[in-house]
Amino acid sequence: MGERLRGKSAFVTAAGQGIGRAIALAFVSEGGRVVATDRDADKLSGLEGCETRALDVLDDAAFARAVAEAGALDVMVNCAGIVHQNTALTCTDAEWELAFALNCRATWKGMAAVLPGMVERGRGAVVNIASAAGWAKAAPNRFTYAATKAAVVGMTKAAAVDVVAQGVRLNCICPGTVDTPSLGERIAANAAAAGGMEAARGAFVARQAMGRLGSAEEIAALAVYLASDESAFVTGQAIVIDGGWTL
Known part of the structure; x- marks a missing residue:
């Protein structure tokens, strides 16, 4: 058990599997209190040490309520997302709308829910999950996904500028495969x-x-750094972690 997040409370979306789950477990292993959420409550089983809660981040009211009921938060991880395989010619209206709702709107709502409290307390860290495919390199058949993840990078940077003087930091992780x-x-x-x-x-x-391929635990290790005080001088960054894919 580490101590890098001792005394910090974190809220993690899409913690039922993959990167979100690895982040939740890594935060607990570093001494953090973690509220782990997922739309599928069954996937939250086995998250030892976490407080778990079923949550559909597309439900704005439920999202805001869950964050409020979690109490004072030091860390917010917006991990919920979806990957469509499409191009500009094959993308459907339904795919476009769902991708922007889940990858972008939910990230915005997560930030909007935690930032007032963080600003009031003069501290806090938000970690958004973007993608190397939406920032550093194009991937085939990822038209809508790239658009949304590029938006997450822009949203993160814009929000970081707005609160940089209030002691709150926002960064995004851009994983490869x-x-x-x-x-x-x-x-x-x-x-x-x-x-x-x-x-x-x-x-x-x-x-x-x-x-x-990369592992979810490798992405989680970067999230721990960005959530901890070790990264106190890091904000507004889109950090690529891709095993050299974008070289």
């Missing part, structure tokens, strides 16, 4: 065209400069 259940779904979706699951997975690995 990470081995998560979400990636597994995309691999499965590409399996037929790629010639099988192994070939589809191999295609994702092949584009990695290090020859491997």
